Amino acid sequence: MTSLVAVLVVVGSALAVVGWVAWRLSRASRPAAPDAEWWDHFGVEKYEPLAHLLDESEFEFLRSRCGADRALLRRFRSNRARICKDFLLEMRTDFERLQAVGQALVVANRCAPGFADELFRQRVRFTRAWWRVRGQLWLWRLGISRVDAAGLLEPMRRSAAAVQAAFAPAA
Numbered sequence: 001m002t003s004l005v006a007v008l009v010v011v012g013s014a015l016a017v018v019g020w021v022a023w024r025l026s027r028a029s030r031p032a033a034p035d036a037e038w039w040d041h042f043g044v045e046k047y048e049p050l051a052h053l054l055d056e057s058e059f060e061f062l063r064s065r066c067g068a069d070r071a072l073l074r075r076f077r078s079n080r081a082r083i084c085k086d087f088l089l090e091m092r093t094d095f096e097r098l099q100a101v102g103q104a105l106v107v108a109n110r111c112a113p114g115f116a117d118e119l120f121r122q123r124v125r126f127t128r129a130w131w132r133v134r135g136q137l138w139l140w141r142l143g144i145s146r147v148d149a150a151g152l153l154e155p156m157r158r159s160a161a162a163v164q165a166a167f168a169p170a171a
Contacts, residue, residue: 042094044157050087050149054080054140081141088134095126095156102163111166118162126155 062073102119105111129152139145 044160047087047091047153047156053084054147077141081137084137092130098159098163099123105166115166122155122159129155
């Protein structure tokens with residue numbers, strides 16, 4: 001009887017995980033519709049501070065000024081991680097909007113033949129880099145690792161350049 005309960009718990013947990021993954025994937029496949037104001041003001045350079053937001057030199061400076069006040073350093077690290085996480089969420093939203101604009105160009109047949117494939121490759125690169133930075137951020141918050149956001153900015157730049165190039169002939 002106990003083995004049956006254990007099997008049911010394992011199966012229920014597995015179904016819950018599969019359901020959660022399916023929900024996340026379905027949510028990711030429905031990006032927010034891009035509006036004209038967003039496109040006019042979009043620029044990848046607004047995310048460049050992300051590369052310097054978690055620089056260890058600032059912690060060294062705080063350590064030299066505040067001594068061994070661990071609570072202050074922990075609070076500073078926590079606040080920086082929160083800001084970085086907000087940056088990452090906004091960056092993902094902008095990337096989804098950028099992808100939606102690209103998909104609209106594909107549907108309207110206003111792009112080069114390999115454009116849809118390039119959009120997909122950029123999505124894969126961005127998603128891998130985004131999750132890598134999220135993992136590094138988690139480890140950084142624990143003081144174990146550094147965060148390298150440069151690999152995340154490059155797919156964003158390439159996607160923006162591809163979409164802007166597809167818009168260029170029509171403008």
